Amino acid sequence: MKRIWFVIFAIALIASACQPQATGPQISVEGAWGRSSPMVATAGAFYMTIKNSGNEADKLVSAMSPACGMVELHESYMMDDGTMGMRPVEGGMIEIPAGGSAELKVGGLHVMCMEKAADFKVGDKYTLTLSFEKSGNMDVEVEIKEMQ
Numbered sequence: 001m002k003r004i005w006f007v008i009f010a011i012a013l014i015a016s017a018c019q020p021q022a023t024g025p026q027i028s029v030e031g032a033w034g035r036s037s038p039m040v041a042t043a044g045a046f047y048m049t050i051k052n053s054g055n056e057a058d059k060l061v062s063a064m065s066p067a068c069g070m071v072e073l074h075e076s077y078m079m080d081d082g083t084m085g086m087r088p089v090e091g092g093m094i095e096i097p098a099g100g101s102a103e104l105k106v107g108g109l110h111v112m113c114m115e116k117a118a119d120f121k122v123g124d125k126y127t128l129t130l131s132f133e134k135s136g137n138m139d140v141e142v143e144i145k146e147m148q
Contacts, residue, residue, distance in 0.1 A: 026054035027096065027135045032142045039119040046111040046128055046142050047104045052096040059093040059133040067126040069115025076107050120144045
């Protein structure tokens, strides 16, 4: 009887070893939201956490939304005069490390929506298409909220 269990265990072990392992980036997005802003404001921002559970890094290279005339990947930074400024991220991409994440948050990295085509009212929802270097395009729903 022990021999039968040993054979069954050995077959199961071999079968699991033969299963193809997921390679490359495995991207997911959590907590996507946008800051409310009236139509008179020509820009808005989107925030989220981008996770990569895969074994290969990826990069967010661009984004687009019908709510925006133009979208850029931005970062906030401290200017020489002590005030906060915003600028496009260096290299134009945000790295999502293998087994890690990138947090897009107020005062840090974010997706900048310029030439807004909509009034970002609390509760509104918009589609944001994120484009990754290796993983391709991913649509996420972004809900407009009060400052978190």
